[in-house]
Amino acid sequence: MTIGIRDTIAKCDDQMEADIGAETLMMRMDSGRYYSVDGPAQSIWAAIDGPTRVESIVELLLERYDVDRETCETQTLALLDDLLAQQLITRLNDTQM
Numbered sequence: 001m002t003i004g005i006r007d008t009i010a011k012c013d014d015q016m017e018a019d020i021g022a023e024t025l026m027m028r029m030d031s032g033r034y035y036s037v038d039g040p041a042q043s044i045w046a047a048i049d050g051p052t053r054v055e056s057i058v059e060l061l062l063e064r065y066d067v068d069r070e071t072c073e074t075q076t077l078a079l080l081d082d083l084l085a086q087q088l089i090t091r092l093n094d095t096q097m
Helices: 039-047 054-064 069-085
Strands: 007-010 014-022 023-028 033-038 087-090
Touching: 023 039, 033 039, 039 054, 039 069, 054 069, 069 087
Parallel strands: none
Antiparallel strands: 007 087, 014 023, 023 033
């Protein structure tokens, strides 16, 4: 399952996170596994504040970084797919919002 540009996502509840300098560390409570993000990936993670439209994350990144829309969308969706596979985020449907 992949995330689309029009999807709404949210962080999963069963994790902890902390900003450590230039990176953010996340830990899945059920597995004890750690993950980290920095740079633009950290900006994406920070932008997921409650239910968040993927489109709004892309718009934020386009304002913040010198990148074309196609590259931004492609790389953002790839990271979000990875976060989804690691169960750090979830895709929301209309009944969950």
